[in-house]
Amino acid sequence: MKISDQIIMCLQNLFRRKVRTALTVFGVIIGTCAIVVMVSLGVGMQASQDAMLAEMGDLTMITINNYSGRKENGDKLILDDAALHQIQQMKHVDVVTPFYEPNTWRAFTLYGGNGKRYKSELYTVVGVYPEALEKMGFKLNKGAFLSENQGDTIEILGGYYFPYDFQDTRKKRNNTVYYWNTKEDGSMPDPFIDIMKENKLVLQINNAKENGKTIDMKVKGVGILEYDSQNYQTGYGIFVSVKQLKALEEKYNKLNNIKASEDEKSNYTTAKVKVTDMKYVEEVQAAIDEMGYDTYSMENIRKPMQEQARKQQMTLGGLGAISLFVAALSITNTMVMSIYERTREIGVMKVLGCMVGNIRSVFLMEAGVIGFMGGVIGIIFSYIISYIINLVGNGLTGGFSGGMSMGGGVYMDMGMGMGGGMAQTSIIPWWLALGALVFATLIGLISGYSPANRAVKISALEAIKNE
Amino acid sequence: MPCKTGLNAPLGRRENLETIIKVENLRKVYKIGTEKVIALGCVNLEIHKGEICCILGTSGSGKSTLLNMLAGLEKPTKGHIYIGKHDIPKLNEKQLAKLRQKQIGVVFQSYNLLPALTAQENVGLPLMFRGVSKAKRNKAAKEMLVHVGLGKRMKHKPTQMSGGQQQRVGIARAFVCKPQIVFADEPTGNLDTKTTKEVMDIMVGICRQYQMTLVLVTHDPSIAQYADRIVTLIDGAIVSDVENQSIAEPVYQEGAKAPAEGEQPAGEAQREAVDSAEQESKPEENQNPDTEHNGGVEE
Structure with a gap:
């Protein structure tokens, strides 16, 4: 028997019992909808979580802290070039850089313009490996990144708002340009100086004693970074080579008669590690922890959240699965009834030379088609329901976090970070739709399996018997 | 060990024929x-190629059981039952299905x-099970239906047809594959x-x-007159196996009775029926039985 004939026969049989087929398919539709919509809520929840976390920080970034210079057991621990080199050698580590931020307040001041007219108290100076910034994902607004080999001139890379940090020392009033005082066309106002063109930039190493000796260092501005909310330093801070920063610090200490230990001189206190992929973060972080450092990454938050989300998804999916299970029972029932009715027909088919395998596959196909049709229509309905949920959900909560609706307490306070917008409560990704379709068809085939075998076992004698 | 049989084949002529079904x-x-x-x-029992063999018996005589087997x-x-070389x-089920498809x-x-x-689809069923394409089986089914006189009822469903028409569709279906053997159970x-005669x-x-x-099972002696050979079963045993002398003209005898069990030898009951049939048959329709029968053997 040809496959095409089997398919036609199967469809004819289903069509003959329209109402019963429709009702059974309807059961599968409900089951599929239940599973898809439930899981889509879970997926939506997870997506809003991830979006939330991404907003809070780069998911592939690990931050290492070593303020104390001691391990938990009191042993000496230094985060220096050697240690960073060791981390760089680890598997899945993309790039490593110190993120050294000494307390520079009143230590350094940056001047520009004629006669040090404009001044900026350097609150935030970050020492990094010059070549690492780009790889870490920092974006330039204009200019260039720090060059790798620098001479005596100190190269600085300013944060996005850094140019507005200068004050005009000759004025008592209006001595600051605020970036929010936009021009008529909406663009930002011009700062007092353009650090990339200014050739009179000077970094002054201050002396704590009044009228004490100070040192001026020549400075060159190489570029301006884009502002990145994950790193506040890209706002009003500046980035310099960590080597130059250490040298500046040493000069300051000398000037002010501060004695620093060798360990203090080489310790970076903070460093950042970028991992090649989110999924390796946990592994790399564990390895760095092993070295004795304090580490922090979004994984610390993500993991428990993910675990909880997964549990909720399972619960939701399980609820959906119950209704699909009921649908499976109704498929079995329909098939058993249908075979019972067609006993004679099956017998006749056998006597006319129909292979038992063909009879089985026709019946299996019928059950499979019921599952498949239910799956297809169910998925279409699911998309509609999902659309309505998102419409109503966003309308009611004003685009609040997806976690809210299902009562995940954790997401309440986290959800605030999301703000209003495109948060979707229910998301149906392609794999869910496809998976549901395959699952529904499979359910049909499984429910049809035992009835189909029953059909095969019907004796051909049944057909001969006269009523 | 062969058991005691009811009767041996009575006529020597039959030995020249090719055996198609052999029951041991x-x-x-x-x-x-x-x-x-x-x-x-x-x-x-041995049934030969081209033979129309009637198994005659009352209900409970075992004739349907024999046919089923x-x-x-x-x-x-x-x-054992041999059809060709097959026992x-x-x-198994699969081999049986193949045999049914072919023979x-x-x-x-x-x-x-x-x-x-529809009638046409019903007739095409055995061809469908053999994997014949739709166009081919529709053509074959159409030919067969025309042959049984239902050329104008091909698109009708069984519920839209009379009993005789339905049985003609059934016959078309049985013959559409041109099988070697056709079993007919009280057709x-x-x-x-009137319809009986047509069918x-x-x-x-x-x-x-x-x-x-053709192996024809019936309780009706007048139906048996269509056969070349009549095998009579009583209580699960063959009591007579005779060449039908009156096959010249297939005749349906109205009101003919089945032989009552144990009443008289079945053979005699048949002969009576044959005689009465012959009396009623019209001379111009009379044909030579031997000519027709031998014609079948030669091919």
Whole structure:
């Protein structure tokens, strides 16, 4: 028997019992909808979580802290070039850089313009490996990144708002340009100086004693970074080579008669590690922890959240699965009834030379088609329901976090970070739709399996018997 | 060990014919509770190619059991049934299905057409099971339906047809594959006298035309007159196996009675029926039985 004939026969049989087929398919539709919509809520929840976390920080970034210079057991621990080199050698580590931020307040001041007219108290100076910034994902607004080999001139890379940090020392009033005082066309106002063109930039190493000796260092501005909310330093801070920063610090200490230990001189206190992929973060972080450092990454938050989300998804999916299970029972029932009715027909088919395998596959196909049709229509309905949920959900909560609706307490306070917008409560990704379709068809085939075998076992004698 | 048979083949002429069905020491016992019911005691039978063989018997004589076993629908308790080289009881479902596709056609008493299909689709079914394409089987089915006189009813569903028409569809279906053997189980059991004659004429006519072997099971002696050979069963044993002398003219004798069990030898009852049939037959329709029969053998 040809496959095409089997398919036609199967469809004819289903069509003959329209109402019963429709009702059974309807059961599968409900089951599929239940599973898809439930899981889509879970997926939506997870997506809003991830979006939330991404907003809070780069998911592939690990931050290492070593303020104390001691391990938990009191042993000496230094985060220096050697240690960073060791981390760089680890598997899945993309790039490593110190993120050294000494307390520079009143230590350094940056001047520009004629006669040090404009001044900026350097609150935030970050020492990094010059070549690492780009790889870490920092974006330039204009200019260039720090060059790798620098001479005596100190190269600085300013944060996005850094140019507005200068004050005009000759004025008592209006001595600051605020970036929010936009021009008529909406663009930002011009700062007092353009650090990339200014050739009179000077970094002054201050002396704590009044009228004490100070040192001026020549400075060159190489570029301006884009502002990145994950790193506040890209706002009003500046980035310099960590080597130059250490040298500046040493000069300051000398000037002010501060004695620093060798360990203090080489310790970076903070460093950042970028991992090649989110999924390796946990592994790399564990390895760095092993070295004795304090580490922090979004994984610390993500993991428990993910675990909880997964549990909720399972619960939701399980609820959906119950209704699909009921649908499976109704498929079995329909098939058993249908075979019972067609006993004679099956017998006749056998006597006319129909292979038992063909009879089985026709019946299996019928059950499979019921599952498949239910799956297809169910998925279409699911998309509609999902659309309505998102419409109503966003309308009611004003685009609040997806976690809210299902009562995940954790997401309440986290959800605030999301703000209003495109948060979707229910998301149906392609794999869910496809998976549901395959699952529904499979359910049909499984429910049809035992009835189909029953059909095969019907004796051909049944057909001969006269009523 | 061969059991004691009822009768041997009475005519020498038959030995020249090719045997197509051979039944050896066939025995069938049903167990009903603790009691054993012997449906077939010990049957030996040879049916030849091109023969129209009638198995005659009352209800309970075991004739349907015999047919069921010949068609492979039931397994015997003991014995062998050979169709060609195949020992039917030893075949599995798949081999049986193949054999049915290639060599066997069946006509049922209650027609057993699939109600959802049209006459043409019903006739095409056996071809469909063989994997013949739709165009080809529609063509074959159409030819067959025209042959049985239903050329204008091809698109009708069984519920839209009379009993006689339905049985003609059933016959077309049994013959559409041009099988070597056709089994017919009380093919006219549900039909009135006039239709019975039509249906029998068609069936026997096609068999003769294609030199097919027809095994006809009936309780009705007048139906038996269409056969070349009449095998009578009583209580699961063959009591007579005779060449039908009056096959010249297939005739349906109205009101003919089945031989009552144990009343008289079955052969005599048949002869009586034959005689009365011959008296009623019209001379111009009379044909030489030998000519027709031998014509079938030569091919």
